[in-house]
Amino acid sequence: MEQQYIDLYKEHHESIKKHSAEVMNELRDNSFAQFEKLRFPTVMLENYKYSDLKTPLAIDYGLNINRIPIPVNPYDVFKCDVPGINSYLFFVVNDAFYPVNEPRNKKLPKGVIIGSINEVASSHPELLKDYYGKLSKTKNDGLVAFNGAFAQDGFFMYVPKNVVLDKPIQLVNIMRSDVNFMANSHNLIILEEGAKAQFLICDHTVDDVNFLSNRVTEVFVGENATYEHYKLENTHTKTTNLSTLLIDQRASSNVTANVITLHNGITRNTIEIDLDGEHCETLLCGMVIGDKNQQVDNFTSIIHNKPNCNSRELFKYVLDDLSKGGFTGKLYVAKDAQKTSAFQTNRNILLNKTAKMRTKPQLEIYADDVKCSHGATIGQLDETAKFYMQSRGISESEARLLLMFAFTNDVIENIRIPALQDRIKLLVEKRLRGELSKCEGCVICQ
Amino acid sequence: MSETIIDQVTQGEYKYGFTTDIETDIIPIGLSEEVVRLISAKKKEPEWMLEFRLKAFRHWLTMEMPTWAHLDIPKIDYQSIAYYAAPRKNAPKSLDEVDPELLKTFEKLGIPLHERMALSGIAVDAVMDSVSVKTTFKESLSELGIIFCSFSEAVEHHPDLVQKYMSSVVPYTDNFFATLNCAVFSDGSFVYIPKGVRCPMELSTYFRINAMNTGQFERTLIIADEDSYVSYLEGCTAPMRDENQLHAAIVEIVAMKNASVKYSTVQNWYPGDKEGKGGIYNFVTKRGICKGDSSKISWTQVETGSAITWKYPSCILLGDNSSAEFYSVAVTNHHQQADTGTKMLHIGKNTRSHILSKGISAGKSQNSYRGLVKVNPAAENARNFSQCDSLLLGDKCGAHTFPYMEVNNDTAVVEHEATTSKINEDQIFYCNQRGISTEDAVGLIVNGYAKEVLNQLPMEFAVEAQKLLQITLEGSVG
Numbered sequence: 001m002e003q004q005y006i007d008l009y010k011e012h013h014e015s016i017k018k019h020s021a022e023v024m025n026e027l028r029d030n031s032f033a034q035f036e037k038l039r040f041p042t043v044m045l046e047n048y049k050y051s052d053l054k055t056p057l058a059i060d061y062g063l064n065i066n067r068i069p070i071p072v073n074p075y076d077v078f079k080c081d082v083p084g085i086n087s088y089l090f091f092v093v094n095d096a097f098y099p100v101n102e103p104r105n106k107k108l109p110k111g112v113i114i115g116s117i118n119e120v121a122s123s124h125p126e127l128l129k130d131y132y133g134k135l136s137k138t139k140n141d142g143l144v145a146f147n148g149a150f151a152q153d154g155f156f157m158y159v160p161k162n163v164v165l166d167k168p169i170q171l172v173n174i175m176r177s178d179v180n181f182m183a184n185s186h187n188l189i190i191l192e193e194g195a196k197a198q199f200l201i202c203d204h205t206v207d208d209v210n211f212l213s214n215r216v217t218e219v220f221v222g223e224n225a226t227y228e229h230y231k232l233e234n235t236h237t238k239t240t241n242l243s244t245l246l247i248d249q250r251a252s253s254n255v256t257a258n259v260i261t262l263h264n265g266i267t268r269n270t271i272e273i274d275l276d277g278e279h280c281e282t283l284l285c286g287m288v289i290g291d292k293n294q295q296v297d298n299f300t301s302i303i304h305n306k307p308n309c310n311s312r313e314l315f316k317y318v319l320d321d322l323s324k325g326g327f328t329g330k331l332y333v334a335k336d337a338q339k340t341s342a343f344q345t346n347r348n349i350l351l352n353k354t355a356k357m358r359t360k361p362q363l364e365i366y367a368d369d370v371k372c373s374h375g376a377t378i379g380q381l382d383e384t385a386k387f388y389m390q391s392r393g394i395s396e397s398e399a400r401l402l403l404m405f406a407f408t409n410d411v412i413e414n415i416r417i418p419a420l421q422d423r424i425k426l427l428v429e430k431r432l433r434g435e436l437s438k439c440e441g442c443v444i445c446q
Numbered sequence: 447m448s449e450t451i452i453d454q455v456t457q458g459e460y461k462y463g464f465t466t467d468i469e470t471d472i473i474p475i476g477l478s479e480e481v482v483r484l485i486s487a488k489k490k491e492p493e494w495m496l497e498f499r500l501k502a503f504r505h506w507l508t509m510e511m512p513t514w515a516h517l518d519i520p521k522i523d524y525q526s527i528a529y530y531a532a533p534r535k536n537a538p539k540s541l542d543e544v545d546p547e548l549l550k551t552f553e554k555l556g557i558p559l560h561e562r563m564a565l566s567g568i569a570v571d572a573v574m575d576s577v578s579v580k581t582t583f584k585e586s587l588s589e590l591g592i593i594f595c596s597f598s599e600a601v602e603h604h605p606d607l608v609q610k611y612m613s614s615v616v617p618y619t620d621n622f623f624a625t626l627n628c629a630v631f632s633d634g635s636f637v638y639i640p641k642g643v644r645c646p647m648e649l650s651t652y653f654r655i656n657a658m659n660t661g662q663f664e665r666t667l668i669i670a671d672e673d674s675y676v677s678y679l680e681g682c683t684a685p686m687r688d689e690n691q692l693h694a695a696i697v698e699i700v701a702m703k704n705a706s707v708k709y710s711t712v713q714n715w716y717p718g719d720k721e722g723k724g725g726i727y728n729f730v731t732k733r734g735i736c737k738g739d740s741s742k743i744s745w746t747q748v749e750t751g752s753a754i755t756w757k758y759p760s761c762i763l764l765g766d767n768s769s770a771e772f773y774s775v776a777v778t779n780h781h782q783q784a785d786t787g788t789k790m791l792h793i794g795k796n797t798r799s800h801i802l803s804k805g806i807s808a809g810k811s812q813n814s815y816r817g818l819v820k821v822n823p824a825a826e827n828a829r830n831f832s833q834c835d836s837l838l839l840g841d842k843c844g845a846h847t848f849p850y851m852e853v854n855n856d857t858a859v860v861e862h863e864a865t866t867s868k869i870n871e872d873q874i875f876y877c878n879q880r881g882i883s884t885e886d887a888v889g890l891i892v893n894g895y896a897k898e899v900l901n902q903l904p905m906e907f908a909v910e911a912q913k914l915l916q917i918t919l920e921g922s923v924g
Binding site: 338348350351352355360361362370375 | 850853867
């Protein structure tokens with residue numbers, strides 16, 4: 001399985017390098033050597049116990065090594081903009097930044113840089129030099145190493161010191177291809193001291209072919225900075241989404257990350273948050289609504305390296321049909337991270353006999369003055385609550401819906417962009433009602 | 447103040463450290479097919495037993511020691527261990543014939559054999575090193591049809607039962623240490639409770655490792671036939687040693703329809719000195735199967751000893767309406783490491799399991815809970831509740847939790863809760879205010895913290911367990 005990619009790299013690494021920035025190439029050979037050693041992760045690895053990637057990785061994908069532009073107008077294929085959201089809008093098609101002429105983007109505050117890694121490599125090489133690969137290169141992970149070897153571009157965002165973005169940055173990631181396609185991208189987001197930004201990334205697929213997206217996103221949140229990250233996945237069942245989100249938090253920073261999977265094929269989210277300064281606040285949330293034979297595995301890890309930090313984690317799953325859910329919540333408190341408080345909750349509802357849920361909280365604590373807890377439940381809807389509603393004339397299906405809606409609501413409540421919150425409420429409701437949750441523009445998702 | 451307490455804790459030496467001078471019959475160190483045959487021959491075992499051992503040994507050669515646990519295990523050289531040791535003198539027929547040195551050892555351990563017989567009515571099958579030395583109360587038990595004897599006796603007198611149930615819960619291919627045990631196990635206990643019999647007394651065995659460099663490979667098999675009940679106790683203390691000793695036992699429990707088995711253990715193997723030198727490696731495979739409907743298995747364990755503890759007493763809930771419980775207190779101090787927990791496999795309908803685990807870490811120790819709750823697709827209405835709490839005493843120790851939940855049925859309700867914290871200063875202050883020294887207050891709080899589990903122990907054991915908690919966290923921390 002890996003061999004074809006190893007051969008591909010050996011044969012074509014010159015052209016891979018030719019079409020990407022110097023800063024990416026610097027780490028490329030190293031990443032490749034690492035991948036040769038690690039290979040693709042299998043369920044035998046403790047961290048991938050609940051992600052069986054054998055089937056999707058066995059598919060023969062095409063790679064766009066020579067960066068041939070794909071003819072697409074994102075406005076044609078993408079219509080399900082979150083209505084009412086007032087954002088700065090950007091597009092990425094497959095793994096290439098798509099330059100659009102959005103009038104609203106002209107009002108970006110001064111000093112904010114948004115573009116592709118390749119563009120920024122020529123305009124602001126010093127920024128990339130300091131940050132690119134800083135978090136990913138030490139990860140001992142086959143997928144990250146593979147990304148390092150094959151990624152040729154990615155999204156870049158820089159918010160300078162004390163700049164507050166008035167509107168969210170919205171990045172729409174569209175997968176478009178006529179043949180089975182694999183995209184590797186490496187995104188970089190930097191918030192300087194005191195900066196503030198909201199970032200929303202939506203994943204969409206257009207064509208009825210197999211897609212595999214292997215994305216690594218590195219986020220650096222400076223002192224006193226506030227960063228909100230929302231990931232909304234609404235792709236079709238032939239999509240494999242492998243995403244690694246690495247966040248580094250400095251002192252007194254505040255990070256909210258929200259990962260929502262509404263419709264997908266196979267998803268593996270690795271989220272790793274390092275708290276590298278005192279008084280950090282972290283809120284990590286996630287929600288999955290799965291049916292058919294969808295698979296979602298969220299592997300999260302919050303690492304408390306410094307004292308006096310707070311973290312909260314909340315993940316909720318509703319699983320139906322043959323869907324499979326996986327959750328790992330690693331919580332690591334280093335020796336000196338005293339006065340840590342860390343709470344984790346994972347609740348899951350199985351709607352039928354064939355749905356499967358695997359959950360594995362994991363607390364590793366080396367400091368003594370801490371407050372840490374986690375709770376995990378797998379169960380069904382509350383029968384008495386359902387009965388209560390039925391006895392008051394609410395139909396059974398409606399009662400079920402209400403309960404499920406209430407169940408997911410506390411994740412949705414943590415979304416701090418009102419328009420997005422409304423939109424997700426609507427999507428969830430449609431999804432739970434079994435109506436088509438596809439976006440209007442999507443051709444095949446059903 | 448707190449420093450002096452920690453000092454006192456770390457200075458708590460192993461109270462039961464001594465070696466008895468008894469000649470032991472040791473075969474040369476190392477492991478080979480030869481050695482397996484020799485052990486079998488020495489024990490005068492029948493052919494099928496030898497076959498079983500050899501089958502296991504051959505399989506063991508293809509295995510590698512697992513490394514996934516959250517433990518730092520020094521490399522073990524399996525060729526430098528002596529796999530068999532037995533007191534040289536032939537098994538005595540009455541108490542008078544028991545080696546006086548041995549009796550003294552038990553005396554020091556606080557298990558005066560005759561006193562126990564007379565006062566508490568507990569039948570003690572005392573295992574010194576590997577061969578069973580003395581079995582008491584056998585007669586009164588046999589009147590009820592209960593078989594309580596050493597494993598080798600069972601092989602000799604009840605081969606049908608042994609052949610039927612041995613390795614039926616833990617197959618010889620199960621894991622590295624279980625396979626090793628199958629190949630070289632020396633002796634152990636065998637319990638059979640016939641249909642409809644309620645065992646009138648607590649059955650108890652004391653294990654003790656005594657000879658230098660001898661791995662202890664015990665094997666316990668408990669069979670509770672339909673409608674029967676038994677409570678089985680096991681306790682361990684081991685003398686002070688400089689070299690690490692390997693202990694890889696197997697405990698198998700079979701509960702038939704409506705049967706109930708309660709297995710309690712207080713484990714106090716020598717944990718090594720405060721520099722982390724020496725100590726026992728306790729890599730035990732314990733598993734029970736609720737084979738019949740409405741059967742019940744309950745595990746209670748108090749772990750205070752061992753340099754490294756690595757065990758997961760588990761239950762297979764096969765029968766409908768069967769239930770299982772797991773109660774555990776694991777205390778680690780100095781350089782001790784523990785990776786312990788349980789596995790509950792729900793297969794039958796309406797099966798229930800309850801897990802309660804309390805970890806206490808002090809000194810430079812690492813204490814992990816690792817547990818699996820798995821609900822199979824056919825296990826309708828399975829119910830599990832797990833709670834695992836960790837208490838940290840000191841800033842150099844670690845407490846970790848790794849619960850696994852795998853649910854394949856929508857009618858299952860599985861819940862898990864865990865907390866990690868240190869002793870609340872308000873509570874200590876409250877005690878101080880009322881004239882209780884910090885040291886006593888900590889003791890009080892730790893004991894209260896572990897109470898829920900200690901309450902599950904039979905009375906005699908509960909007292910000993912409480913004492914052991916005190917010794918392990920000597921002087922201060924209760």
